[in-house]
Amino acid sequence: MSSTATATKKQQASSGPVLDWAAGHGPVTGALSATTGAFAVATTGAATHMPPGWALAVGAAGALGHTIVGLRVRNAGRTLATRAASWLVGAGWTTWAMTHGPLTWAALGSLATMGVGIGAAARSSALFEEAREEEAIAAERRQVAADLSADRRAIAAEWVDRIARVCSITVRVVGVEQWETGAGYSIDAELPAGGATWNKIAAESARLSADARLPHGCTATASPGVHQGRVIIDVTTVNVLEQERTYPSDYGPLSVHTGIPWGYRTNAEQILAYLREQCALIVGPTGSGKTNMVHSILAGFARADDILTWVIDLNAGSAGLPWVLPALNGEIKAEDGTAVRPGIDWLAGTYDEAMTMLDTAVRVAKQRKMGYQDVLSRANTDLLPISAKVPQIMLVIDEGAEILASPDRHVRKLGDKILEVIRIARAMGIRTVLTALGATGSVLSNLMIRREAKVRVALTGGEKEGMDLSKMFPGSRGLRVEQAPYKGAGFMGTPESPAALFKAWRILPNQVREIIAATSERHPTLDTVSAKAAGPAYARRWDSERTAWMREQATPDVAGTFGTGDSGLKLSAFNRPEQAPVSPEDEMLRQFREQIDAQFGTAPEPQGPERDDGPPAAGGLNLSALRGEQDSPAQQAALALLLAAGREGTGASAISRALSEEHGTSRQTVVGWLRDWVKDGTAVRVGEGTKARYVHRQHAPEQPPES
Numbered sequence: 001m002s003s004t005a006t007a008t009k010k011q012q013a014s015s016g017p018v019l020d021w022a023a024g025h026g027p028v029t030g031a032l033s034a035t036t037g038a039f040a041v042a043t044t045g046a047a048t049h050m051p052p053g054w055a056l057a058v059g060a061a062g063a064l065g066h067t068i069v070g071l072r073v074r075n076a077g078r079t080l081a082t083r084a085a086s087w088l089v090g091a092g093w094t095t096w097a098m099t100h101g102p103l104t105w106a107a108l109g110s111l112a113t114m115g116v117g118i119g120a121a122a123r124s125s126a127l128f129e130e131a132r133e134e135e136a137i138a139a140e141r142r143q144v145a146a147d148l149s150a151d152r153r154a155i156a157a158e159w160v161d162r163i164a165r166v167c168s169i170t171v172r173v174v175g176v177e178q179w180e181t182g183a184g185y186s187i188d189a190e191l192p193a194g195g196a197t198w199n200k201i202a203a204e205s206a207r208l209s210a211d212a213r214l215p216h217g218c219t220a221t222a223s224p225g226v227h228q229g230r231v232i233i234d235v236t237t238v239n240v241l242e243q244e245r246t247y248p249s250d251y252g253p254l255s256v257h258t259g260i261p262w263g264y265r266t267n268a269e270q271i272l273a274y275l276r277e278q279c280a281l282i283v284g285p286t287g288s289g290k291t292n293m294v295h296s297i298l299a300g301f302a303r304a305d306d307i308l309t310w311v312i313d314l315n316a317g318s319a320g321l322p323w324v325l326p327a328l329n330g331e332i333k334a335e336d337g338t339a340v341r342p343g344i345d346w347l348a349g350t351y352d353e354a355m356t357m358l359d360t361a362v363r364v365a366k367q368r369k370m371g372y373q374d375v376l377s378r379a380n381t382d383l384l385p386i387s388a389k390v391p392q393i394m395l396v397i398d399e400g401a402e403i404l405a406s407p408d409r410h411v412r413k414l415g416d417k418i419l420e421v422i423r424i425a426r427a428m429g430i431r432t433v434l435t436a437l438g439a440t441g442s443v444l445s446n447l448m449i450r451r452e453a454k455v456r457v458a459l460t461g462g463e464k465e466g467m468d469l470s471k472m473f474p475g476s477r478g479l480r481v482e483q484a485p486y487k488g489a490g491f492m493g494t495p496e497s498p499a500a501l502f503k504a505w506r507i508l509p510n511q512v513r514e515i516i517a518a519t520s521e522r523h524p525t526l527d528t529v530s531a532k533a534a535g536p537a538y539a540r541r542w543d544s545e546r547t548a549w550m551r552e553q554a555t556p557d558v559a560g561t562f563g564t565g566d567s568g569l570k571l572s573a574f575n576r577p578e579q580a581p582v583s584p585e586d587e588m589l590r591q592f593r594e595q596i597d598a599q600f601g602t603a604p605e606p607q608g609p610e611r612d613d614g615p616p617a618a619g620g621l622n623l624s625a626l627r628g629e630q631d632s633p634a635q636q637a638a639l640a641l642l643l644a645a646g647r648e649g650t651g652a653s654a655i656s657r658a659l660s661e662e663h664g665t666s667r668q669t670v671v672g673w674l675r676d677w678v679k680d681g682t683a684v685r686v687g688e689g690t691k692a693r694y695v696h697r698q699h700a701p702e703q704p705p706e707s
């Protein structure tokens with residue numbers, strides 16, 4: 001819209017002028033309006049013997065009015081002249097026509113010629129006006145660019161001098177790029193002929209930083225440019241490692257394929273961990289911010305729609321509890337008031353549970369290898385294609401490195417299982433994140449860890465003792481512990497991003513709760529092939545006897561695990577005697593079980609590759625109701641197997657085979673249970689004779705609508 005039209009609109013809106021001298025006309029309508037107006041005035045004026053001088057006076061006033069308005073909206077001189085001339089020519093013709101008679105061929109012919117003339121003049125002045133506006137905008141842009149490049153030129157000149165002074169090399173700066181994060185800039189420079197290399201500048205990093213008077217924690221780091229005669233110098237001007245930055249509040253979906261953000265670099269850019277094939281090792285002494293970092297890692301995994309997170313924490317469960325308790329406690333509800341799923345898929349806090357989890361992981365990996373042969377051959381790959389339907393399992397093992405290096409034979413068994421998972425499960429989509437307090441020598445000398453765990457983090461948090469960065473990041477030079485003296489800060493290196501300074505985001509319990517709520521619907525469920533292999537060990541993971549250890553750990557202030565006093569999780573339900581007819585813990589676990597049962601079924605909802613993704617179906621079987629005296633663990637396990645069998649269903653023989661080792665259940669007993677379940681609607685029998693299968697009602701083909 002032209003400035004004239006804009007000004008007109010504004011004017012109308014504010015004062016509403018009686019005579020609109022700036023009334024919008026195009027070249028054609030303007031000319032038409034002028035000529036028809038002049039003709040009308042001339043004919044009426046002649047008929048009524050109006051003094052011809054009046055027409056001239058009106059024309060002069062029109063020219064004046066339009067000129068004033070034109071000046072106010074800053075029309076070009078050419079536009080003003082065109083408009084004023086149109087008024088005056090029109091008025092002149094009217095005066096002449098009134099004197100000599102408007103209805104003569106001479107008057108009409110000259111009027112038509114005048115109309116065409118006014119139209120052409122108006123068109124040319126409109127075009128000129130448009131061009132003038134465009135030129136003004138371009139000039140403004142040129143000015144901004146000039147200011148910017150003046151800035152860059154100043155930086156370039158300053159660094160050419162500095163490099164000459166400190167390194168005795170005269171470079172030519174090719175480009176300066178200011179970082180979008182505002183934390184510094186990069187200089188692209190050409191090295192002089194004569195064999196100067198980028199390393200010579202890199203070696204003087206500390207002196208260059210001092211010469212540039214950079215704040216503490218900021219660096220000037222040189223790295224190779226596009227070819228060996230070029231160098232890139234990254235200069236940080238703001239020490240973002242010193243600042244406390246909270247976990248980004250965008251909890252949008254992530255994927256194992258697109259990388260999971262674990263923190264940010266000194267240029268404030270996110271650093272991503274790609275864990276489809278890699279395992280990770282995080283080392284941090286007590287107080288370095290390791291627990292906080294684990295929480296921000298779990299946050300990233302919770303946000304992914306193709307990751308299931310299994311956590312082992314034999315140390316009071318602090319790594320996993322905040323991701324389970326708010327859901328377990330019923331503190332968080334979905335928007336529609338239904339229960340939310342915990343932010344992690346399984347939490348092992350005891351030796352036995354950890355062993356069960358690791359055994360399950362091994363079984364799942366082996367089963368996937370067999371069950372997905374056709375998928376692998378169709379995709380022509382030996383890496384199982386991970387998706388929301390066939391999710392990656394991320395095993396997060398707090399102080400896992402200590403488990404691996406433990407002198408205790410019992411604990412070492414767990415360590416061996418961890419190594420087995422790392423060894424066999426890469427292709428099948430199970431990877432581990434191990435944390436370590438330190439003592440990494442023996443762990444890092446383990447070939448399996450060296451080969452498979454190349455995503456590495458060393459949190460220093462000011463700790464200088466026992467931090468051997470050269471072992472954590474072999475081949476990296478110039479990393480010094482004292483560069484990152486802040487909690488949550490340290491070094492991170494991945495196959496994609498060389499080891500360098502970084503910091504983890506601070507994540508507080510309220511964000512953990514927000515993420516649990518925001519991601520509840522997004523978590524995948526274990527695929528049918530894996531769920532079958534996982535069996536009851538997985539399906540019953542939230543059972544009361546299995547989660548009993550949480551009762552001891554669920555002290556009133558789990559917030560302590562976040563190192564914060566006031567904004568911690570308030571696990572009030574643990575301390576609410578009025579809600580605890582038996583004991584607060586039993587009541588809490590009962591509620592949790594009911595919620596999980598009601599919302600998702602205690603067993604996973606296997607979603608085979610053939611099924612659509614979707615939110616977990618509500619109204620799963622309330623297993624809590626079945627958990628009576630007569631309901632034996634074997635029967636519960638059988639029911640879990642039925643659930644895990646999904647749409648395909650299963651039979652008495654298969655169930656009894658699966659139960660025989662642990663429970664010694666006979667086929668006959670299972671037949672009895674199946675018959676009972678068909679009677680009470682828990683299961684549906686499909687097929688006949690040898691093809692007869694039992695399908696849990698959740699997966700039954702024609703499931704009656706829930707009442």
Ligand SMILES: Nc1ncnc2c1ncn2[C@@H]1O[C@H](COP(=O)(O)OP(=O)(O)OP(=O)(O)O)[C@@H](O)[C@H]1O
Nearest residue numbers: 244286287288289290291292487488504505506563
């Ligand atoms: N990324 C961070 N940014 C800012 N401060 C942090 C960060 N991470 C940790 N901190 C601070 O450091 C303190 C200790 O953190 P955290 O409990 O995670 O350390 P830790 O290494 O797990 O120690 P411990 O083993 O004793 O639990 C926190 O209370 C917090 O004040």
